[in-house]
Amino acid sequence: MLRWIILIILIFTLDFYAFQVVRTLTKSYWIYLIYWLLSILVVVNFMYYYYNFIRGESFTHGHGYAVAFLFTLFVPKAFLVLFMFGEDLVRMGSYLIQKFSNDTAHFSGRRQFVSKLALGVAAIPLASFIYGITKGKYNFQVLKHTLYFDDLPAAFDGYKITQISDIHSGSLESKEEIAYGVELVNKQESDLILFTGDIVNSKAEEMIGWLSVFDKFKAKDGKFSILGNHDYGYYAYGGDVELNKSNQIQMEEVHKRIGFDLLLNDSRRIEKNGEYINILGVENWGASRHFPKRGSLREATKNINDGEFNILMSHDPSHFDYSEMELNREDINNHDIVVDEPNIINFEKQIQLTLAGHTHGMQFGIELPALGIKWSPVKYRYPKWAGMYKNAHKYLHVNRGFGYLAFPGRIGIWPEITVIELKRGKKSA
Template identity: 75%
Template sequence: MSRWIILILLCLFVSFYGFQAIRTVTKNIWVYAGYWLISVLVMANFIYRYTNFVRGESFTHAHGYALAFLFTWFLPIMFITLFMLGEDLFRVGSYAVRKITNNEVDSNSRRQFLSQLALGVAAIPFASFLYGITRGKYNFQVIKHKLYFEDLPDAFDGYKITQISDIHSGSLESKEDIAYGVDLVNKENSDLILFTGDIVNSKAEEMGEWIPVFDKFKAKDGKFSVLGNHDYGYYAYGGDVELIGKNQLELEAVHKSIGFDLMMNESRRIERNGEHINILGVENWGASRHFPKRGSLKEATKHIGDNEFNILMSHDPSHFDYAKMELNKRDINNHDIVVDEPNIINFEKHIHLTLAGHTHGMQFGIEIPLLGIKWSPVKYRYPKWAGLYKEANKYLHVNRGFGYLAFPGRIGIWPEITVIELKKGTNKA
């Protein structure tokens, strides 16, 4: 109950300051009434949707939009509050100065100017959030990389791999827009499609109506996949082991229905002209103790030689180079975990390229490649959170995700389709 009281007081506080700005630019009583009505309805809807909410078990589109409306309405008002609160503090200080100097200052005109400025600034995040929850989540970006390897088998020079990640089918809505994303994948005519986990939010049944959309993926040498932290049913079924196990079997069948070869600590050999590369797939593993840890590099590479060319799918990018493990011997749902899993860059067998997802780029941030700007709050949790990284002569690519989770939109961090071309030799750029 206390959290709702805090939320209500915070919303009322910023709403009051937002109202002060509106009062300086209009005297229309209907604008006033509309402003307060929307504020109350947005706040009440969020509280109604999230009272007695159980993560994973009861999340619906209505919950997602309640969250979206809360952010879309109140975050811009918070910007207004910063302006107006600052002006109030200035007025307190200037009042004391006036008493001492007997000088009068036209505070009304200053307040009107600041109110107009605040409303103009607030319009930017308001418009951004509106775009993000209507079109931004379908603003698919095809991002291409050429990666050079001196030990790449000659037969695979120019080999194309498309990576997608984090479909989160339980959040998806528009089949037409998602089908457009699938078409973009197929237009690349890649040799492989690799999916790096989180095909659902919690339950296998979420994918049912979407199978006819996603089974259209096409690749010459096959489609391979791994599981992400959301694919184990841990966030649903109240920890019921039997139901979680049943969901697991159903989810494996979903991958098969789409045409994915689901890899659970396994490897596959791709052959061309008497040469080969290996595709490795591990179950979910990451440094945080909050997620399932079933991944095993040792199991996935037990049939792999020491000097072979390896591409790994591992959902969580922290698997790449974690330095500190936040582990117990059992995970949050009292399941066994892999406690001695090495990180990828220090693993005994060379893994040339690791493909991960998981972060979504937090679905919020700023990226302006031409100016070298790349920022999202998620970077403070995952230092390697989106794009291409290289360390110890090994590459990691973190996909920003195909779908979305919880917040039904994307702002500045768009859904991603990654196309990687493998090249023989040294990068001369």
């Protein structure tokens, strides 16, 4: 109860400060009433859904939009607060200098100018949030990469792979928009489609209404998939072994029904003109203590010989190069952890390309490739959070995700369809 009181006091203290902009620009009591009614309704709505969520209610679209409304309303207000706080500091300094000049008109005029400027700046995040919630989450981007390998079998020179990740069907709404995304995947006419986990938010049953949409994926040489941390049922059923087991069985059936070959610490061989490459898939494994740790590189590569060309699907990018120092004793008993799991960089068998997802790019950030700008708050948790990375002659690609989770939108970090073309030899200068 105390934290709720503190949160409410903090929100409305900041809200009152932001309200000074409105007071400066208008004397209409109707506008004042609308301002405060809207703030109260958004906060009460958020508290209602959040309270039910912490009591064990499943995360629904209502929860997502409660978060969205709160951020959409109060992030712009935070900009108002910053501007007005800065103005108050200047105002205080000016007052101390001019306290005997009685120049109040100067203060009033400047206050109005700063208030208008603050509203103009606050309109930018407001418009961004509205766009992200209504359109941005369906703004599918096809991002293409060409990778060169000396040891790529000649028959696979020019081989195309489409990676998708993090569908999160429990969050999706518009079948028409999602069907367009599926069609966009198929338009790439890739040889393989690889899905790197999190097809649901928490339960396999979330996919029931989406089977007829996602079974339309097409690829010449097949479709392969793995599980992500959200696919095990832990977020719905906690430590209930029987319910988790039942969810796992349903999950495996879901992948079959949409035509994906689900790899659970396993591998498949793709043959072409007498040569082959291997597709590996591990169950979820990452450095965080909060997520399932059931992946095993050794199990997935037990039928793989040295010198073969391997592409690995591993949902969490921290699996790529985590340090043993990141783990502690608490991790050992967490979700059936594979205790001796090596990271991918130092694994004894060569893995030329690893495909991951998981981060979503936090669904929020700024990417301006032409200016070399790429930033999201998630980088402070996952240094390798989106795009292509290279380390020790091994590549890692982190997909930004096909769907969305919790916040029902994307701002600056758009849903991604990745197309990777494999080329034999070295890239020309």
